[in-house]
Amino acid sequence: MSVTATNQIAPTGQDGHRRDLLHQMLRIRRFEERCVELYSAEHIRGFMHLYIGEEAVATGVMPALTPQDAVVSTYREHGHALARGVTAEAVMAEMFGKVTGCSLGRGGSMHLFDAATRFYGGNAIVGGGLPLAVGLALADRMRDRQGVTACFFGDGAVAEGEFHESLNLATLWRLPVLFCCENNLYAMGTRIDRAQASTDLTGRAASYGLEATSVDGMDVLAVETAARSATEAIRDDGRPRFLEFRTYRYRAHSMYDPDRYRDKAEIEAWRERDPIDALVRHMREAGELTDRDLSGLEADVDAEIDAAIAAAHAAAYEPVEDLTRFVYAEVSP
Amino acid sequence: MTTYREAMREAIRAAMRADERVFLMGEDVGPYGGTFAVSLGLLEEFGPERIRDTPLSESTFVGAGIGAAMNGMRPIVEVMTVNFSMLALDQIVNNAATLRHMSGNQFGVPLVIRMTTGAGRQLAAQHSHSLEGWYAHIPGLRILAPGTVTDAYGMLAPALADPDPVLIFEHGTLYNLDGELDDQTAVDIDSAAVRRPGRDVTLIAYGGTLGTALTAAEQLSGDGVEAEVIDLRTLRPLDDETVMGSVRRTHRAVIVDEGWRSGSLAAEISARITEQAFYDLDAPVDRVCSAEVPMPYPRHLEQAALPQPDDVVAAVARMTG
Ligand SMILES: Cc1ncc(C[n+]2csc(CCOP(=O)(O)OP(=O)(O)O)c2C)c(N)n1
Ligand SMILES: [Mg+2]
Numbered sequence: 001m002s003v004t005a006t007n008q009i010a011p012t013g014q015d016g017h018r019r020d021l022l023h024q025m026l027r028i029r030r031f032e033e034r035c036v037e038l039y040s041a042e043h044i045r046g047f048m049h050l051y052i053g054e055e056a057v058a059t060g061v062m063p064a065l066t067p068q069d070a071v072v073s074t075y076r077e078h079g080h081a082l083a084r085g086v087t088a089e090a091v092m093a094e095m096f097g098k099v100t101g102c103s104l105g106r107g108g109s110m111h112l113f114d115a116a117t118r119f120y121g122g123n124a125i126v127g128g129g130l131p132l133a134v135g136l137a138l139a140d141r142m143r144d145r146q147g148v149t150a151c152f153f154g155d156g157a158v159a160e161g162e163f164h165e166s167l168n169l170a171t172l173w174r175l176p177v178l179f180c181c182e183n184n185l186y187a188m189g190t191r192i193d194r195a196q197a198s199t200d201l202t203g204r205a206a207s208y209g210l211e212a213t214s215v216d217g218m219d220v221l222a223v224e225t226a227a228r229s230a231t232e233a234i235r236d237d238g239r240p241r242f243l244e245f246r247t248y249r250y251r252a253h254s255m256y257d258p259d260r261y262r263d264k265a266e267i268e269a270w271r272e273r274d275p276i277d278a279l280v281r282h283m284r285e286a287g288e289l290t291d292r293d294l295s296g297l298e299a300d301v302d303a304e305i306d307a308a309i310a311a312a313h314a315a316a317y318e319p320v321e322d323l324t325r326f327v328y329a330e331v332s333p
Numbered sequence: 334m335t336t337y338r339e340a341m342r343e344a345i346r347a348a349m350r351a352d353e354r355v356f357l358m359g360e361d362v363g364p365y366g367g368t369f370a371v372s373l374g375l376l377e378e379f380g381p382e383r384i385r386d387t388p389l390s391e392s393t394f395v396g397a398g399i400g401a402a403m404n405g406m407r408p409i410v411e412v413m414t415v416n417f418s419m420l421a422l423d424q425i426v427n428n429a430a431t432l433r434h435m436s437g438n439q440f441g442v443p444l445v446i447r448m449t450t451g452a453g454r455q456l457a458a459q460h461s462h463s464l465e466g467w468y469a470h471i472p473g474l475r476i477l478a479p480g481t482v483t484d485a486y487g488m489l490a491p492a493l494a495d496p497d498p499v500l501i502f503e504h505g506t507l508y509n510l511d512g513e514l515d516d517q518t519a520v521d522i523d524s525a526a527v528r529r530p531g532r533d534v535t536l537i538a539y540g541g542t543l544g545t546a547l548t549a550a551e552q553l554s555g556d557g558v559e560a561e562v563i564d565l566r567t568l569r570p571l572d573d574e575t576v577m578g579s580v581r582r583t584h585r586a587v588i589v590d591e592g593w594r595s596g597s598l599a600a601e602i603s604a605r606i607t608e609q610a611f612y613d614l615d616a617p618v619d620r621v622c623s624a625e626v627p628m629p630y631p632r633h634l635e636q637a638a639l640p641q642p643d644d645v646v647a648a649v650a651r652m653t654g
Contacts, residue, residue, distance in 0.1 A: 046455035046630060097455075097631030108457050108630030124459040125417065126389050159388030160420070187389055189365030195388040261364050320637045324626045 009063040012224070018283055019293070021063075021220050025055040025276050026301045028079040031088060034305055035078070035095060035109075039255055043312075044095045047124075048109045051079035053250040056275035057182055058083040060223025061150060061243075064231040067117070070140075070149040072133040075110035075124040076182075076249075080152055086114040088308040098315035105318055106326070118147075126187075127160030129153060130179070134166050137175035141238065148234050150178040156187025158204065159195055167208040170240040177240040178230055179205070182217065188253045189261040205242035217245030218273045221282075335514040337485045337507045341371050341447075343514075344489035345409060349379055352407060355493060358385035358394055359411030368413045369449060369508050395421035395446065399429050399498075402444035407493050412448040415464045415502065429498040430473030444498045445489070450478075451504040451541040451591055452639055458627035461635075463541070463591040465502040466598035469569040475499040476568040477522055480543035482512030484566060487520030495522070502568075504541030504591075522567055525575040531561035534585040534649050537576060537602060539565035542589040542640055549589075549645035556646075558653055568598060576602065577610045584615040587648045589640050594622035616652035621645050 009024065010016040032052050038044045051058070058079040065071070065084075073080040081091050086102050094101030095109050102114045103122070111122035120136065123129040133151035140147040157163050158181065170177045181201055185192050192199050202212035211233070215226040223245060230241040248270040252259035283289035335343075348355045356379075357372060363386040366373030376384040387394040391412060398410035412418045418425070429442045452461035469476045475495060479485045485503070492499040499522075528543065529550050538546035543564050550560040561579050565571065580586045586606050590599035599620040606618050624638040 045632065046457060047460070097634075105631050106457075106629045106634070108455065110459070111457055111630070124457070125420075127420075128459075156389045159390045161390070161392055187360075188368075189361045190386055190388075194386060317631060317633055320633055323624055323629070323634055323637050327626050 012228070018221075018279065018288060019297070021059055021224070022276065022279050022283065022289075023297050023301070024059040024083055025220060025279070026297055027088070027304065028055045028058065028082050029276060030301050031082060031091070031305055032078055034309060038095070038309070044109065045097070046108050046110070047075065047254050047256065048095070049076040049254045050249065050251040051076055053270065053274070054182060054184060054217065054247045055079055056220035056223050057180070057217045057245045057247055060220045061180055061227040063224055064227035065148065065150055068145065068147045070118040070120055070136045070147060072120045072129040072136065072149065072151040073112075073122060074126075074129060074153055075122070076154070077112055077122055077152070078109070081112045081114065081119055084114075084119050085117045086112060086119055088304055089311050090114065092305075092308040092312040093315050096312040096315070097317065098312055099318040100311070100315040104326070127153065127157040127162035130157070130162050130166035133177050133179075134170050134175055137170065137177045137240075138173065141175055146235060148176045148178055148231050150180055152180045152182060154187060155181060155183040155185065155192050155201065156190070156195065157181075158201055159187075164208075167205055167210065167240070167242065171208045171210045174239050176234045176238050178227070178234060179240060179242040181242065181244045182247055183244050184247050184249045186249070186253070186262070188257070191261070201244045202242065205244075210240045210242055212242035212244070214244040214246065217247030218270075218275045218278065220275050220279055334511045335482055337482050337503075337510040337512070338369065338371055340482045340486035340512075340514055341489070341503065342373065342375065344486045345372065346375060346378065348409070348489055348493055349375070349383060352493070354405065354407040355409065356383040356385060356406065357409045357411065358387050358398065360387055360389060360413055362386060362411050367411060369505070371508075372411070391417055391420035392424055396424040396428065398444050398446070399424060399432070399442050402442045402498075403432065403440050407443055409445045409447060409489075409493070412446060414460055414505075415448050415450040416459050416462055418446075418448050418464075425468070425474070425498070425500075426471055430471045433497065434473065441496045442498045443493070443496050445492045445501060446498065447501045447503060449505045450502040451506065452623075452628050452635060453506045453541070455630055455632055455635055456628075457630040461628035463623065465500070465540070465568055466590070466592040468500055469598055469601075471569075473497065474569060475522065476502070478502045478504075478540035478566065478568055480504070480507070480538075480540045480564050480566065482510060482514050484520060486514055487518065488522055490519040491522045502540060506541055523570075523572065525566055525572040526564045527561060527575070527579065528564045529560070529562040531559035531583065533558045533583055533653065534560045534587060535576070535579040535583045536560050536562045536587050536589060536645060537565065538562065538589040539568060541591050545640055545642050546589045546645060548642040549649070552642060552646050553649055558649060560649065571602065571605070573605055573609060576606065580606055580610045581613045584613055585649070585652050586614070587619045587621060587645060587652075589621045589645055591623050591640060593625050594620055595625060597622060619648045619652060621648055
């Protein structure tokens with residue numbers, strides 16, 4: 001799959017830049033809202049983790065990456081995949097387990113992969129992606145490529161040894177990794193201050209000797225600015241950077257989670273800072289967005305997702321005879 | 334009626350009431366009540382000192398359980414799933430299993446580690462594997478696989494009483510299993526159990542495959558073949574006597590194991606039958622295992638990868654037909 005127009009963001013300062021960001025966030029949000037319905041209808045099964053509320057992070061970081069860069073993500077990765085340019089059709093088909101999915105349907109919601117956009121998954125072991133990102137960056141460096149590897153993970157992953165080992169190694173070896181910590185304050189039902197002796201995540205990252213910055217993850221423009229300046233710095237000196245995005249998930253951890261561990265008032269307070277609403281307000285005040293523009297964007301998004309869903313319904317499952325394929329390479333040198 | 338989940342919870346509650354040294358720790362075992370809701374409500378009774386939420390640090394909280402066990406406590410450590418226990422494999426294999434021996438019998442590790450295992454819920458390749466057979470390879474560990482509500486309750490107390498580390502594998506599809514918890518006393522954690530008597534073939538299963546074997550036995554019975562179903566219950570040390578006793582009567586054996594075939598627990602049992610009961614066999618031992626592929630997400634592939642009652646029936650048909 002190629003990087004399609006759906007993930008193109010006009011350069012900062014140019015006409016349409018903010019509209020593109022808004023479009024991207026709407027795509028992700030509406031995509032996942034439809035996923036909830038499809039989950040209830042049992043077209044999507046297994047674990048499904050929603051990104052609703054956190055869209056500004058993926059939307060703001062991806063424009064700072066080039067097609068040569070790489071992305072490593074978690075099980076909460078629909079937004080990352082869509083913003084990176086994996087098509088809605090390929091992601092939706094994957095969620096359905098269909099052969100047209102971006103991982104042939106073998107991975108499902110938690111394991112989206114796409115070689116064309118250098119999207120290296122979809123890792124459902126907390127912290128499991130960080131060492132991979134270090135290795136991807138190592139290979140880029142050893143092969144004299146200019147790429148940056150952006151690695152997304154949650155606040156919970158900061159407690160895993162792999163987080164610390166990866167930051168240390170990337171800094172020690174001066175590897176071009178952009179560590180993107182999506183701090184949504186919870187690891188499943190555990191609030192960050194119940195799991196981390198220090199909740200100063202940038203301070204802890206900085207202790208490994210890399211530059212670490214905390215960013216308002218509900219403000220897509222702030223995210224984009226921070227991501228651009230971090231990737232430029234990485235391209236410049238080849239050293240890793242760490243960004244903490246302070247954000248929030250409105251929905252439960254997964255579709256299995258009864259969400260009994262936090263106040264509804266807390267969720268409401270974060271909704272007040274909704275990244276989509278905030279950008280809409282901002283653009284309206286600047287006279288950049290009319291009601292008609294907004295309904296036009298919504299209509300585009302709906303049409304794209306409707307088409308993706310229709311295609312997923314129509315697509316075939318992989319034949320069961322192929323069950324044991326793709327365990328090893330099928331062509332030997 | 335009691336569910337497997339409730340039985341497990343009540344066993345923890347009883348153990349904690351009976352012994353001050355027992356405590357539970359793991360990810361989200363407190364207010365959340367455990368990923369699979371096993372510990373729901375225990376925090377209210379025992380408080381956060383004894384129902385301890387941990388950060389996402391499998392290696393360290395399992396290792397801490399080992400240390401606490403060596404120092405007079407009786408921890409129950411919950412790891413969410415066996416796939417995540419890979420992060421703690423070093424502590425389990427290099428510490429828990431070896432300390433008694435390495436220390437010349439000075440230190441023991443009376444620790445219980447509980448975790449979910451197995452597939453069937455479309456959770457794909459990082460949440461679905463059955464790696465208990467790997468753990469059963471390790472001297473120094475005792476491996477339990479409760480497959481009934483009675484065992485879900487009764488195995489915990491003897492596991493806690495064991496002076497050495499015990500791993501309890503709870504198959505993810507069993508938590509809602511309903512059963513009569515007739516006898517709220519401890520059960521033994523040494524022997525296999527005959528869950529269904531039969532004379533024509535022995536089906537050897539455990540945990541998640543017990544139901545598969547029993548369903549197959551029902552089907553076979555309709556065809557006039559009476560299968561004996563053995564529930565291994567304890568995967569290490571294996572109860573050879575019960576297995577061989579049955580095979581000597583039925584002269585045929587099929588092992589039903591959700592692990593992969595190569596290098597599996599099923600392979601070990603097959604080897605033992607061949608070593609100990611070869612001349613009693615009327616047919617080669619057969620195995621129904623998972624297809625050798627990481628677990629795929631879509632239902633049709635996942636079900637095709639897993640041992641099904643029909644596969645067991647077909648295996649029996651091949652050896653009786
Ligand atoms: C090693 C490991 N331990 C536990 C889990 C179960 N689990 C999945 S997501 C999650 C919470 C992770 O929280 P965080 O890193 O903050 O990411 P978020 O889900 O908030 O995006 C847990 C405990 C897992 N997948 N892998
Ligand atoms: Mg989090």
